[in-house]
Amino acid sequence: MEFSRRDTLALGLGAAVVTVLPFSVNAAADDVIATFTGGADMGDAGIDLTAPEIAENGNTVPVEVSAPGASAILLVATGNPTPGVAQFNFGPMAGSQSASTRIRLAGTQDVVAIAKLADGSFAKASSTVKVTIGGCGG
Amino acid sequence: MASGVKPRVKVPKKAAAGDVITIKSLISHKMESGQRKDKEGNLIPRSIINRFTVEFNGQSVLDMTMEPAISTNPYVQFEATVPEAGDFVFTWYDDDGSVYDTTKSVAIG
Numbered sequence: 001m002e003f004s005r006r007d008t009l010a011l012g013l014g015a016a017v018v019t020v021l022p023f024s025v026n027a028a029a030d031d032v033i034a035t036f037t038g039g040a041d042m043g044d045a046g047i048d049l050t051a052p053e054i055a056e057n058g059n060t061v062p063v064e065v066s067a068p069g070a071s072a073i074l075l076v077a078t079g080n081p082t083p084g085v086a087q088f089n090f091g092p093m094a095g096s097q098s099a100s101t102r103i104r105l106a107g108t109q110d111v112v113a114i115a116k117l118a119d120g121s122f123a124k125a126s127s128t129v130k131v132t133i134g135g136c137g138g
Numbered sequence: 139m140a141s142g143v144k145p146r147v148k149v150p151k152k153a154a155a156g157d158v159i160t161i162k163s164l165i166s167h168k169m170e171s172g173q174r175k176d177k178e179g180n181l182i183p184r185s186i187i188n189r190f191t192v193e194f195n196g197q198s199v200l201d202m203t204m205e206p207a208i209s210t211n212p213y214v215q216f217e218a219t220v221p222e223a224g225d226f227v228f229t230w231y232d233d234d235g236s237v238y239d240t241t242k243s244v245a246i247g
């Protein structure tokens with residue numbers, strides 16, 4: 001099979017579209033994260049995210065975040081129609097910079113937690129949760 | 139105001155000074171996400187609690203922003219330091235402008 005110049009161009013274009021697509025799905029999640037971090041780089045030390053590997057019911061998925069010394073933690077569900085989940089801001093009377101809550105997940109996806117650490121840097125942790133029944137209704 | 143909203147908070151009655159205590163909070167609320175549709179296919183409008191704050195003697199413990207991805211009957215568990223006897227004030231802010239609050243006292247001993 002020989003490729004004409006036109007075929008080659010079309011193939012290249014198609015490949016470009018395919019590689020860009022997964023990013024556009026997560027664009028909304030990236031926006032939420034960028035608003036929180038201001039586009040700063042994220043390390044991966046100093047934050048723990050505990051989420052189940054498999055959630056039978058996407059309506060209530062227990063998650064726990066913990067980041068010692070952090071002033072704020074942002075929780076994002078990258079595959080939800082509205083990716084933002086919650087933002088915890090810890091005050092001076094907080095006993096530890098950790099919290100747990102229950103969230104809705106629309107389907108199998110990555111849950112991401114980002115902490116703003118005491119020195120102003122950001123740390124990120126993510127965990128993939130398999131969801132059997134989605135939690136966003138019709 | 140959304141109907142049937144009832145806050146429930148579990149705080150130890152007593153703690154030693156400087157102790158870190160675990161607090162569990164729950165408020166009954168339907169947390170309508172704005173994604174669901176009714177039988178006619180119309181979107182049910184969003185109605186959630188969008189903010190939850192906890193203060194101890196006027197100082198912030200936790201200020202949490204909630205999005206529609208928080209489950210029905212939002213449950214939050216966290217830890218707080220108790221340097222002295224005092225009151226925890228829990229406040230929930232509803233989308234429709236309602237504010238629900240409850241207070242729990244902690245004694246030292």
